[in-house]
Amino acid sequence: PATAAPSGSKKVIANLFEWNWPSVANECKNFLGPRGYGYVQVSPPQEHVRGNQWWLAYQPVSYRIESRKGTRAQFQTMVNDCHAAGVKVIVDTVINHMSGQDNGGTGWAGSTYGHYDYPGIYGPQDFHYCGRNAGNEITNYNDRWEVQNCELVNLSDLKTESDYVRTRIAGYMNDLLSLGVDGFRLDASKHMPAADIAAIKGKLSRSAYIVQEVIYGAGEPIGPGEYTGNGDVHEFRYGKDLARVFRSERLAYLKNFGEGWGHLPSSVAATFVDNHDTQRDVGGVLTYRDGGIYALANAFMLAYPYGSPTVMSSYTFANRDQGPPSDGANKTLNTTCFSGWECEHRWQVIANMVGFRNATEGAGLSNWYDNGYQHIAFSRTGKGFITINDEDFAVTGRSYYTGLPAGRYCDVIHGNFGAGTCSGPVITVDSGGWFRADIPAHDAVAIHVGARL
Numbered sequence: 001p002a003t004a005a006p007s008g009s010k011k012v013i014a015n016l017f018e019w020n021w022p023s024v025a026n027e028c029k030n031f032l033g034p035r036g037y038g039y040v041q042v043s044p045p046q047e048h049v050r051g052n053q054w055w056l057a058y059q060p061v062s063y064r065i066e067s068r069k070g071t072r073a074q075f076q077t078m079v080n081d082c083h084a085a086g087v088k089v090i091v092d093t094v095i096n097h098m099s100g101q102d103n104g105g106t107g108w109a110g111s112t113y114g115h116y117d118y119p120g121i122y123g124p125q126d127f128h129y130c131g132r133n134a135g136n137e138i139t140n141y142n143d144r145w146e147v148q149n150c151e152l153v154n155l156s157d158l159k160t161e162s163d164y165v166r167t168r169i170a171g172y173m174n175d176l177l178s179l180g181v182d183g184f185r186l187d188a189s190k191h192m193p194a195a196d197i198a199a200i201k202g203k204l205s206r207s208a209y210i211v212q213e214v215i216y217g218a219g220e221p222i223g224p225g226e227y228t229g230n231g232d233v234h235e236f237r238y239g240k241d242l243a244r245v246f247r248s249e250r251l252a253y254l255k256n257f258g259e260g261w262g263h264l265p266s267s268v269a270a271t272f273v274d275n276h277d278t279q280r281d282v283g284g285v286l287t288y289r290d291g292g293i294y295a296l297a298n299a300f301m302l303a304y305p306y307g308s309p310t311v312m313s314s315y316t317f318a319n320r321d322q323g324p325p326s327d328g329a330n331k332t333l334n335t336t337c338f339s340g341w342e343c344e345h346r347w348q349v350i351a352n353m354v355g356f357r358n359a360t361e362g363a364g365l366s367n368w369y370d371n372g373y374q375h376i377a378f379s380r381t382g383k384g385f386i387t388i389n390d391e392d393f394a395v396t397g398r399s400y401y402t403g404l405p406a407g408r409y410c411d412v413i414h415g416n417f418g419a420g421t422c423s424g425p426v427i428t429v430d431s432g433g434w435f436r437a438d439i440p441a442h443d444a445v446a447i448h449v450g451a452r453l
């Protein structure tokens with residue numbers, strides 16, 4: 001089946017990392033749908049190793065939809081509720097490997113397992129033993145074969161070239177499709193040949209959106225570009241480059257961001273400021289901890305016409321391994337926004353810029369302006385306009401050419417638009433397409449035709 005790219009005017013994905021199913025269902029109804037998010041991405045739903053660390057979800061022990069985030073029935077209800085709210089569901093799908101504990105045990109839902117033994121699903125014959133390095137571990141990312149046939153952090157590596165394994169994986173994905181799921185984020189895609197993913201995709205019962213996780217590494221033989229035949233690919237350079245620009249370079253450099261920087265073609269690039277892995281990298285990308293600058297970086301991503309953006313939504317963490325807020329039995333608690341959970345997708349600037357993206361979908365970029373340093377502006381032709389001032393000083397007394405129809409627009413950076421009113425400042429565009437405004441330091445103004453008074 002063909003890849004169904006995100007379609008329609010609502011394309012922005014909210015990644016509700018480690019949220020449980022009842023909380024995702026509520027968020028679809030109460031926030032994501034009403035505010036224009038098109039998709040929700042959820043964390044791995046299959047049975048996994050027991051414990052608290054978040055990354056145990058990336059150690060499958062069976063394909064039962066039963067995890068600390070909820071039961072199969074709760075998952076089904078979540079998909080139905082999201083659909084009813086107009087939000088499609090993308091599932092983080094772990095198919096390169098199974099668990100990584102040297103000793104086996106009992107999984108979340110009660111299945112027994114060993115490192116290379118998952119009764120009724122896989123046995124020792126279904127895994128790679130690459131015969132290199134201590135514990136068959138991947139050490140050399142400059143060796144294509146090793147990256148795909150050795151083990152990623154000790155995780156038992158599936159023989160994705162085998163028809164039996166492909167059929168099993170497709171069986172899991174088809175089960176998710178039968179529950180109504182709309183797409184898959186394929187975890188650790190770099191560790192599976194693109195042809196293996198294509199073969200698995202060929203066994204799916206219907207079309208689905210596919211986004212592959214292939215982390216770009218300079219000089220590595222396996223690159224994101226070779227996976228675009230299967231669907232979208234995460235563009236890891238995007239968030240990394242954007243963080244460097246905001247932290248130590250010039251926003252003016254963003255004029256040709258994306259393809260102009262050697263990133264993937266826009267039509268297949270899945271973009272994000274941070275994700276669950278990169279937000280844990282020391283000295284890496286911008287995250288919720290960067291506050292207002294993080295909001296501005298997301299505003300840029302949502303305004304600028306490149307790729308398919310995902311907005312990250314996190315729980316608060318103090319160390320890399322810390323799992324989400326849980327009860328004494330490690331069952332994930334219901335989400336409580338802004339208390340234990342950061343809920344970046346609800347931040348005023350970010351949520352309102354989702355509306356900007358929807359209103360400007362398909363419109364080109366025009367009227368680029370920069371002062372050579374940290375102040376930029378651009379239009380989405382005929383539909384919207386944004387200016388970001390990341391200087392340490394306010395820019396005052398300036399006029400901006402938007403090319404927009406004359407009228408009164410809500411500044412969605414500082415105000416919410418609804419029922420014909422704006423809770424923040426109103427920007428007046430004159431008959432020539434200009435407006436005049438002062439932009440404080442590290443701030444922005446954004447207007448679009450979907451928020452016109």
Ligand code: LAG
Nearest residue numbers: 055056058059094100101153154155187188189213277
């Ligand atoms: C991914 N993409 O390719 C996920 O985005 C990433 O979060 C996953 O790693 C990885 N692939 C495997 O699915 C995460 C953690 C690792 C963790 C792993 C398995 O970043 O730290 O490894 O999930 O749970 C942990 C320990 C390792 C240990 C391993 C096996 O950190 O030291 O060897 O578990 O027991």
Ligand code: CA
Nearest residue numbers: 148157191192
């Ligand atoms: Ca592999």
